[in-house]
Amino acid sequence: MELDTKDVVVIGGGVVGTAILRQLSFYNLDIALVEKEPDLCEGASKANSGIIHTGFDAPPNTVEAECLERSRKIWPQLVEELKIPFIPCGAVMIATNEEDKEIIEQKYIPNAKENGVETEWLSEEAIKEMNPAITDKVIGGLSIPGEAICDPFTATRSYGELAVLNGAELYLGNGVEQIEKHAEGFKLILEDGSFIFTKYVVNAAGVYSDHIARLIGDNSFTIMARKGQFVLTEEPIEISQVILPVPTAKSKGKLVAPVVFGGFLLGPTAEDQDDKDDRSTTEEGIEEVLTECNKLIPGVSEYESIRQFAGVRAVCSTGDFVIRPSEVDQHMVHAAGIRSTGLSASPGIAEMVIENLETAGLTLVEKNTTMTEIPNLFSDEEEETGEIVCLCRSITRGEIERAIEGPIPPTTIDGVKRRTGATLGECQGNCCVPKILDLLNEHEKISDEPLKGLQQSYVTAGRN
Ligand SMILES: Cc1cc2nc3c(=O)[nH]c(=O)nc-3n(C[C@H](O)[C@H](O)[C@H](O)COP(=O)(O)OP(=O)(O)OC[C@H]3O[C@@H](n4cnc5c(N)ncnc54)[C@H](O)[C@@H]3O)c2cc1C
Incomplete structure (x- = not known):
């Protein structure tokens, strides 16, 4: 089944892929992101120290140092626009x-x-x-x-949400399995057999970015875990x-x-x-x-x-970030080997990828109107006072329902956790997981794997 024809498809829904998607969403382009997991932020982007590094210790004159330098200038505005919890603690x-x-x-x-x-x-x-x-x-x-801490879940999700609000499409839970060369770019064949035609591909597949490069015969780098x-x-x-x-x-x-x-x-x-x-x-x-x-x-x-x-x-085997068009086909731009500072460097990486796409021939025309800010989850008049679902973090039913109906609805417990903070407290979900499952069910937003990471836990005993 043909899903669509796109100008650019980003492979990988981590902080790097979503940062690129947001940047692309400011232009008159048909864009999409393909992620093999059921939600964004399931790779390295969900399990890091949450530090926004300045790059004080980055090897000078590297791609990494340049991305961090660019990012330092972008972060102050970005945390406001994307409503990213951020503490400039040093x-x-x-x-x-x-x-x-x-x-x-x-x-x-x-x-x-x-x-x-x-x-x-x-x-x-x-x-x-x-x-x-x-x-x-x-x-x-x-x-x-200049060092700070931030919430990497919100950073990744907000990048993605803003792109979706600006018209980007997401294909979640359906990874890219094969890539065929096509007259005007590539045919991406997904796990379920469906396919997307696209003129350009951005490879932001994290530890699997070397595998994605291999799918078009590019052996120029290897990724170690x-x-x-x-x-x-x-x-x-x-x-x-x-x-x-x-x-x-x-x-x-x-x-x-x-x-x-x-x-x-x-x-x-x-x-x-x-x-x-x-x-x-x-x-x-x-x-x-x-x-x-x-x-x-x-x-x-x-x-x-x-x-x-x-x-x-x-x-990465090259010892640095790989942000450049593939040597095999410049219609694929790599954002690979993003090792230890990808969260911090993500805004700069996105800028650099867009420049590479333009050099590779992509025409960039800015849209007349785009959203640059994530809207408030709650309107000013609406004080949230409902039933508390997550006792440790005082997260209400209303907050969870609002997240479930958000621009990228969660379909797993982890997805709700990363949108609301529920289950992140001292009891780690012992009290609230069953209630969250009920809410996902009620809103018909439950995935095949809602309990990712919670299988066989007594918290979910008796549920499928
Ligand atoms: C222990 C640790 C501590 C860190 N601390 C920090 C820190 O404090 N500050 C900082 O800035 N950085 C830190 N980092 C680095 C940062 O987390 C990473 O650089 C960043 O998350 C990389 O983002 P990414 O989007 O490239 O990769 P990922 O988040 O891994 O995303 C890649 C995505 O691609 C998807 N994918 C793979 N193959 C396919 C396919 N075939 N089809 C579709 N999708 C596919 C994966 O499922 C995944 O979701 C740390 C990393 C680790 C591991």
Whole structure:
């Protein structure tokens, strides 16, 4: 069955794919996004530290550094327009010995300067004043005031929603299986056998972007999977900034960061693995997180955790983001290998992809009228006072129903979680999951896999 004929189709509904879709939606184009999972934000974009990095530590003169530089200028307006929960808390990379201090002075201060990012050396006293829980071993540290935390779920969803409100189409739960060359572009064949003709394709398929490139015979890069495990706690920790260690050669190291919707995140690990889909947590991984974070915040390893989870980074064989037309066919533009800073870099990546599409021959004419702001979920007059469904986060039935009827209706518990914050609290859904399932049923918005991640849980016992 032919679904449609499009100017551009984006493959992948993570923060990168949706940022590109939003940017495309400002032009007179027929556009769509294809995502193999039943909702947006099911890949790396849902399982990260939620930090908006400045790029102070990005290798200079890389595509990644350029995307981060562009993004720094865009974020302040974007958080307003897309209503993204965002806290400009800043970060501090702490030195606990002279060797750390030397690395900061010789590597990170000059690196930040070269990338145009403001930093400042802080004394031990200044760090302790802002972060009383910090280790007594701290001898000073590098403050990066431009770093912030945000809600990655809202960022991804709002990018997608704005694009949909501007006329973009979404195909969810139906991945691209094959790509055939066509006179004017490509024929994308989806999992259920349906197909879409399109003039241009943007490859934003995360860890599978090398696989998508291979479908047109492009072997120019390979993506390796690197898992990061996290621990989430709601215990009070007396810190007001993101606390960073001096990074290792492989990763930014294990940090302790406040979370925008409450609690603190500890982690992540950096474990190379063959399986691109393995997001399991392990005893050893969690132990490693707790041991390392305990060096930053003593006692944190004893705190009760409300959740442990993992995300998988897309590590590219080229060592940098791959944002360029395919060498095999320039009608495919890659947004691939977006490893550790894709959330932060997403607005800049989107700009760069659009420029690449234009260079590849796409005609861009701005629409006369487009929406640039996500409308309010509740109107000003409507104070939401209804029945509370999620007790931990005080989320009402009205809020959940409004999300279910939103521009991209959720069809799973996770989808409702990422739109409303329900189930994110201390009980992690023990009390509210059955009610949310009933609401999804009532609104006839339930998917084949509504309980993704909750199968065999007693919370959902007796339900299919
Ligand atoms: C542990 C960890 C910590 C991180 N911390 C931060 C941080 O603090 N700040 C920051 O800026 N970044 C961070 N990142 C990086 C950031 O999360 C990623 O760079 C970003 O989410 C990548 O987005 P994406 O859209 O490219 O990939 P994804 O979110 O993985 O999206 C790719 C999508 O493509 C879909 N897909 C794959 N194959 C197909 C197909 N055949 N057809 C259709 N769809 C397909 C997938 O289902 C997926 O939804 C972190 C990452 C990890 C793993």
